[in-house]
Amino acid sequence: MPVKKLNKLTQAANTYKTILHAMEEWVVIVDHQTKIFFINRPYARFLGVKAEDLIGKKVTDVIENTRMHITVQTGKPERLSFQKILGSNMIANRFPIIEQGEVIGAVGTVMFHDTHEWKQINSHIKALLVEQDFKHQTRLAAEKLDTGANFHLTDIIGDSPIMKALSAKVTQVASGDVTVLVRGESGTGKELYAHAIHQLSDRAEYPFIKVNCAAIPENLLESELFGYEEGAFTGAKKGGKAGKFQLANGGTLFLDEIGDLPLLMQAKLLRVLQDREVESVGGTRPTPINIRLITATHRPLESLLESGEFREDLYYRINVVAIDLPPLRERRDDIAKLADFFLQKLSHRTGRRAPKLTAHALTAMLAYHWPGNIRELENVMEAAFYTSKDRKIGLSLLPSHFSQVAEKLSPNQTPLSLEQASSSSLKEQLSLAERNIIKAVLIECNNNRTKAAKQLGISKSTLYEKLDKHGLT
Known part of the structure; x- marks a missing residue:
């Protein structure tokens, strides 16, 4: 048979x-x-x-x-x-x-x-996807409370020494009620750390309320932060409205871009933090509040103090513990892992296989100075993901300035593949890439070290340390 x-x-x-x-x-x-x-x-x-x-x-x-x-x-x-x-x-x-x-x-x-x-063809499959997504969201809702905080410390990608030290510091300060100032360039993930601190704290089951101080018009800031009573002004809602401080009671209030807060509002914020009570616009009786405050800024507050744009007393009130986030150029050994994370994230979202970075593309990315930090890296990976056709991301799929970076590298430099990036030789590869970058920038700046340090985005003293490290003195 x-x-x-x-x-x-x-x-x-x-x-x-x-x-x-x-x-x-x-x-x-x-x-x-x-x-x-x-x-x-x-x-x-x-x-x-x-x-x-x-x-x-x-x-x-x-x-x-x-x-x-x-x-x-x-x-x-x-x-x-x-x-x-x-x-x-x-x-x-x-x-x-x-x-x-x-x-x-x-x-x-x-x-x-x-x-x-x-996805676009079969309505039956679309229904399955919706059902699958609904089950996924239902499971997530059952696993955690919807407090407004969506990220944990484990969601932050990076295992370089500087990131491990940062995670240890966050874990240490999160358990207390100490006020935290998160500092870092735009795109370094300041909000993610605010979420993580809240999630690790004793307030994790209470609200996490965030406010972008730079995104709210000055004339609306007071009512947005402190709320208002019915009839406080023309257009006020019937019954009034609770402010962000009231909504965050028992939990955490995150004030992003605190450096953009107008001086008048700085004075009112200071009073609220000192008295631990808030009075809404049009109100006659203050309300006690119990919050933890986390602030963040990409602006140098010390310079704002000197220019009179930021109150000194408020600065010391919010800068109890400072957490300084490194720019991406100072944690280059995380670039490959971050890039792969964003590609896999896009793959999960679209159902397409995640393409792989070629050796030359990754080498150029390791050499690039990343002024937009992690946000820029995510945008570059998203553009490359959607324009890739053969499941590979070559140098040609990256923005043109990456090709310019690649031209400055030594012709003898060995290209770094994504597989090599996760191997034990990564430190040596990064050191070689760093040496070539510094050498290329020095040539471009006619050996003007002040200008070179500025172009590299590092201090002059850090440049001298690296020159000594790589034998370029």
């Missing part, structure tokens, strides 16, 4: 081989023993092997998450079934091949190779 089954499969497959190889859909046929009898070339090409090399192998040893063997066992078809292969979410169909009441094999097809292809 097995020989008879095989002969029938052979006859059927030979008739359609040419057609099956020409199809864009991926096709695999297994016999009654779930061994691969036929696989078309497009499918084999995706798996990275030759079609003829797979003949006779168990399908479970070749195709990830396959259910072809189950189709043979049960004799039941499976339509529009999710299957994840090599990181891509695909839709597969599986049908038993039945001859005279007996299952002699099964045929499987992959019609949509990633969710990007079928």
